[in-house]
Amino acid sequence: MKPSVDYSVYLVTDSTAAILGDADLAQVVEAAVRGGTTVVQYREKNSDTGALIETAKRLLQVTRRLGVPLLINDRVDVALAIGCEGVHIGQDDIDIASSRRLLGPDAIIGVTASTKEEAITAAAAGADYLGIGTVFATQTKDNSKHIIGTAGLRSILDSLAEAGHGATATVCIGGINASNVQRVLYQSAAPSKHLDGVAVVSAIVAVADPEAASRNLATLVRDPPPFASGLPLDPSSTAGSASISARDILAEVPGVIRAVAETAPLSHNMTNLVVQNFSANVALAIGASPIMANYAEEAADLARLGGALVVNMGTVTPDGLENYLQALRAYNAAGRPVVYDPVGAGATAVRRAAVRRIMAGGYLDVIKGNEGEITTVLGEDATQVQQKGVDSAPSGLDVTARARLVRRLAARERNVVLMTGAIDVVSDGTRTFAVSNGHPLMGEVTGTGCALGTTVSAFLAAQRRPNGGEDGDRLAGVVAALLHYEIAAERAAVRSDVQGPGTFVPAFLDELARIRRMTVEGDLKWLEAAE
Numbered sequence: 001m002k003p004s005v006d007y008s009v010y011l012v013t014d015s016t017a018a019i020l021g022d023a024d025l026a027q028v029v030e031a032a033v034r035g036g037t038t039v040v041q042y043r044e045k046n047s048d049t050g051a052l053i054e055t056a057k058r059l060l061q062v063t064r065r066l067g068v069p070l071l072i073n074d075r076v077d078v079a080l081a082i083g084c085e086g087v088h089i090g091q092d093d094i095d096i097a098s099s100r101r102l103l104g105p106d107a108i109i110g111v112t113a114s115t116k117e118e119a120i121t122a123a124a125a126g127a128d129y130l131g132i133g134t135v136f137a138t139q140t141k142d143n144s145k146h147i148i149g150t151a152g153l154r155s156i157l158d159s160l161a162e163a164g165h166g167a168t169a170t171v172c173i174g175g176i177n178a179s180n181v182q183r184v185l186y187q188s189a190a191p192s193k194h195l196d197g198v199a200v201v202s203a204i205v206a207v208a209d210p211e212a213a214s215r216n217l218a219t220l221v222r223d224p225p226p227f228a229s230g231l232p233l234d235p236s237s238t239a240g241s242a243s244i245s246a247r248d249i250l251a252e253v254p255g256v257i258r259a260v261a262e263t264a265p266l267s268h269n270m271t272n273l274v275v276q277n278f279s280a281n282v283a284l285a286i287g288a289s290p291i292m293a294n295y296a297e298e299a300a301d302l303a304r305l306g307g308a309l310v311v312n313m314g315t316v317t318p319d320g321l322e323n324y325l326q327a328l329r330a331y332n333a334a335g336r337p338v339v340y341d342p343v344g345a346g347a348t349a350v351r352r353a354a355v356r357r358i359m360a361g362g363y364l365d366v367i368k369g370n371e372g373e374i375t376t377v378l379g380e381d382a383t384q385v386q387q388k389g390v391d392s393a394p395s396g397l398d399v400t401a402r403a404r405l406v407r408r409l410a411a412r413e414r415n416v417v418l419m420t421g422a423i424d425v426v427s428d429g430t431r432t433f434a435v436s437n438g439h440p441l442m443g444e445v446t447g448t449g450c451a452l453g454t455t456v457s458a459f460l461a462a463q464r465r466p467n468g469g470e471d472g473d474r475l476a477g478v479v480a481a482l483l484h485y486e487i488a489a490e491r492a493a494v495r496s497d498v499q500g501p502g503t504f505v506p507a508f509l510d511e512l513a514r515i516r517r518m519t520v521e522g523d524l525k526w527l528e529a530a531e
């Protein structure tokens, strides 16, 4: 009978000096399996057949003793010679039917796939599982054909399910490690199919303590991701709420504003030099507790205080970027929300590179930016969007086209995306809203976009319970932040004491605070204010 395989932590070996160092492969495999590795693939590209069989036999002793399957990369003959559980074959290797004929019906046969076509063809030909990749660029394998990212993974999983291969097991491979594994599993999950596990090389073989690394990965794969506690893991479960109307969202607004005022959540800003003071004042006006702290060594402690992080790359530096990434990991690990403001994302090569690092660096609950910035974050071809400076430019697209971009990015990242402009567009990938509040004076004052990121962070923090779970709807939280902010601007702009951008700023802070007070006291008719 074919053994049933737990694919959750799939170790692929590598004996090269750069990865294995001077460790003994069998000892590394033993430590890994003790830690929680559930399946081992022996992958060796440079040995003679005799040596391959020798090592494979040693590994099989370990895996048999510890009760996990051993698969051999590429070499059906070696698998036959030692009598292990099966093989893993690449697209350029022996075909599935021949492998099956040689190994018999009970052998485990896995296949590498990097496209929908490859995945469906292999599943149809009887592959027991698919290794899908390359997810992220990795130094472990330099000839990987396609970098597919989490969105590519999801579309392959989706096609498999659609083609009737929902039952074929899947793991992903390429650049997976402890800091990205949970968001990869979360972001790659298609409505009716998710990964069964992750395959890693360097995250286990190249570390000092393979047992601890393996144990950590096993926990991360099995536990729900802290950043998504309270969020539906299965994206299809949001489909039921797709019909939620603007009115339903609006009904949640006063509650979130009150929650911010009552809990005074920490808004940890790693933000640019220009807007620190203004953003801190906006945070105070809405009732949040701001801290402007750019040194990431503090992030783990700050993340425990129940707040949220803003990563605003308005004055990005090499040092700053490393700090953002470390803080992002800390907030992800603590399950606290992160708002990303990709300021000037398309302006320079440095910023485009920073976007890629940050997007690959962790899970971002909200991405907030103007049209150029969101387009850059979305665009595979980042060079198409050449921005001048970091100011918001007049919109080139109509609201429908902008909504499409926003929805696409939110669906891809499984988060909420907010595109600011004369009409703001916000989406969680399923539900998309346009908000036309606000005032042109906001465009004449620096930092109004950045301080909106701060505001959103406070609202998300107030919604997320300390032990995970969400009070209300994350999209509603973002809409609430947006409305509080934009309506304060409208009210400030029409005041008789406001004559221009200079007098607008203090009036705007006053109105932010006034809306907070009136909402807490129940004196503001929210549905009317937002019409």
Ligand code: 3NM
Pocket (backbone or CB within 6 Å): 012, 112, 131, 132, 133, 134, 135, 138, 139, 140, 141, 144, 145, 173, 174, 175, 176, 199, 200, 201, 202, 203
């Ligand atoms: N196959 P690491 S990527 C062996 O894309 C292998 O098919 C890949 O190594 C594929 O976990 C890869 O160190 C190497 O990034 C993965």
Ligand code: MG
Pocket (backbone or CB within 6 Å): 073, 074, 089, 090, 091, 092, 093
């Ligand atoms: Mg191969």
